[in-house]
Amino acid sequence: MTASRDIACRVRGFGAYTPVDVLTNFDLEKFVETTDEWITTRTGIRQRHRLAEGQNASDAAAEAARLALADAGMEPGEITHVINATCTPDYLCPNTACLVEAKLGIVGAMAFDFNAACSGYVYGLSMARAIVAAQPEARVLLTATEALTRRLNWADRTTCVLFGDGAGASVITADGQGALLEDVLCASDGNLGGLLTIGGGTHTPYAKGDPVGDDFFVQMNGRDVFKHAVRNMAAISQDVLARNGLTIDDVALLIPHQANLRIIEAVGDRLGIPADRVFVNLHEVGNTSAASVPLAIADARAKGVLRPGMRALLATFGGGFTWGAALLHF
Ligand SMILES: CC(C)(COP(=O)(O)OP(=O)(O)OC[C@H]1O[C@@H](n2cnc3c(N)ncnc32)[C@H](O)[C@@H]1OP(=O)(O)O)[C@@H](O)C(=O)NCCC(=O)NCCS
Structure with a gap:
């Protein structure tokens, strides 16, 4: 350790x-x-x-x-x-x-x-x-x-x-x-970075007065991102549970990155956690990237869904690609 x-x-x-x-x-x-x-x-x-x-x-x-x-x-x-x-x-x-x-x-x-x-x-x-x-x-x-x-x-x-x-x-x-941060695991695969990009960095050497191109904005291969998101969020969640001697039954609430309801449902299915233990608020906020999980935590607490004594499993996936999972005991 x-x-x-x-x-x-x-x-x-x-x-x-x-x-x-x-x-x-x-x-x-x-x-x-x-x-x-x-x-x-x-x-x-x-x-x-x-x-x-x-x-x-x-x-x-x-x-x-x-x-x-x-x-x-x-x-x-x-x-x-x-x-x-x-x-x-x-x-x-x-x-x-x-x-x-x-x-x-x-x-x-x-x-x-x-x-x-x-x-x-x-x-x-x-x-x-x-x-x-x-x-x-x-x-x-x-x-x-x-x-x-x-x-x-x-x-x-x-x-x-x-x-x-x-x-x-x-x-x-x-x-x-x-809340006790029991564990956190992070991972990435830079080979897949081109599937989800936002420009504006020095890769594109704009000169003064140049119009911005399409690459200045979010560009994404949605279908590929979808597949990798489901696979990696589920796998890293299982890893963080296993290395702490826990199973999904020990998790009161899964708080996944709020990208797409179908991704969230697929991750929940792979982990074998019932839908009523999976927090969803993306209908109200959309995909807010890095802000997604802390917005969901605050919302779950405000709605009384996440309460003291409960263990939450956080699971995320994003451009890079990057992904991660954490166990937070409230
Ligand atoms: C983006 C996403 C919703 C697209 O869903 P999908 O079922 O894969 O849809 P497709 O891309 O196959 O598009 C199906 C059709 O809908 C159309 N379409 C795409 N966006 C549309 C929109 N906003 N409104 C209406 N039609 C749309 C497409 O043009 C396509 O039309 P076609 O069949 O005539 O070519 C889905 O791939 C996704 O959620 N991916 C993950 C994205 C994500 O969450 N990324 C962030 C992760 S951190």
Whole structure:
């Protein structure tokens, strides 16, 4: 067993934020060649939230962080590390974590972004666990925030109907309070990265005044992503259970990445967990990538579906490809 697994790493506070502006499938029907019926039957999504003009991923993260800090009963000044998961940062530089830090009035924390796409929150739990293992007095603010509607090609109906904006946040410490992070496992396969991309990086060397191309936006081979998502989310969930001597019967609630209801159902079937123990809120928010799992946790707690004493299994999959699973005992 590694040193980091011996430290009792806990998630002490949770917060979530979705922008006020809501785009329903019926709204999309007005400017995309699609129907509410197609979107709901193929994905389960009914609406998604969209950041207001001038509101960015860092603003959403800061809102979620304030709620997580309040939930933890902590002040911003107590935070030692701000780590932020996003694939839609405000800028390439400065990093979004520094922007969040400034918005919260934190100075002097270690602050950085990382990109594991939709697996960002679970990857973040793994990093936070490593930080508190190395530095037990650390108080880590993990934010996971996305401004995906800023990178959607509204002429591409195969992708633009799927995604939404939002943010989640957690405070992670080793001070004995909060939900116990029993274990977390992360994995990836970079060979498959081309199946789900968002441009805007230096790969495409735009000159001043150049129009952006299709590669600037989300591009995806949906069918292939679907297959890999089901296979890997189920497999890594089984792995994390097995290495802790647990079975799916020991899990009170599966909280999967909210990408597509059919993916979630297929993962649930492979794991053999009844549908009433699988949390779903994608009909309200769409696919919010890194923010998806913390938004679902906050929603499940608010709805009373996730309660103290329950063990949750988190399972994620995203561009990269990346995937992960975590066991959180509330
Ligand atoms: C994207 C996804 C919903 C498409 O569902 P699908 O059943 O595979 O649908 P297909 O891509 O085979 O398309 C079927 C038809 O619907 C059409 N279609 C695609 N998007 C449409 C839309 N928004 N509205 C109406 N029709 C649409 C296609 O053009 C195609 O038409 P054709 O048969 O005339 O060519 C599905 O592949 C998926 O969810 N994949 C995973 C995506 C995901 O969640 N990614 C993020 C993971 S982190």
